[in-house]
Amino acid sequence: MIDDPLRYRHRQIGYLTILGLLGGGLSQLGAAARDLRAGHRRVWSYLPGSLVFLASMATISSLTAEVTDDSVAAWFTGGLFRRRVALADVTQASIVTIPWYAGWGLRYSGGGWIYCVWGRRAVRLSLAGGRPFTIGSDEPELLQMAIEEARGAIA
Secondary structure, rough: OOOOEEEEEEEEOOHHHHHHHHHHHHHHHHHHHHHHHOOOHHHHHHHHHHHHHHHHHHHHHHEEEEEEOOOOEEEEHOOOOOOEEEEEEEEEEEEEEOOOOOOEEEEOOOOOEEOOOOOOOEOOOEOOOOEEEEEEEOOOHHEEEEHHHHHHHHO
8 A cells, every 4th residue: 555654675686696697698698699600590599598587687686575554565676576465464474494496586386475586584474364475585584573563563
């Protein structure tokens, strides 16, 4: 809601995510340049890969978490892939460690949606009547505390 008092907002930048995706995009462009110089006709086959890497970098390079008086929200760069959860639906907010093999970005696992740009620490929101929603954070204690304080204010 537009006039909800803001309790917490933090933007985490995934520097390693940016570096990895930029490296992948540049390697595709480098391979295209090599094939262009060699006169190979497959040079244009590298363009889709480059665009995927660069678009991914632009899309998931940062994650913002926000807590207001009645909701918790998270979104990637530029407001893409926004998810807002009503605090009334949150039954618990707990700090968790995301397994290293789960990676970063936006993904759905058997345990619900995970939004993460860097690191392994996160706050998992258990939701009434639904799968949990996990928000990666480089300051999970502050995020959890803001959620719990806002939940206490509406109880």
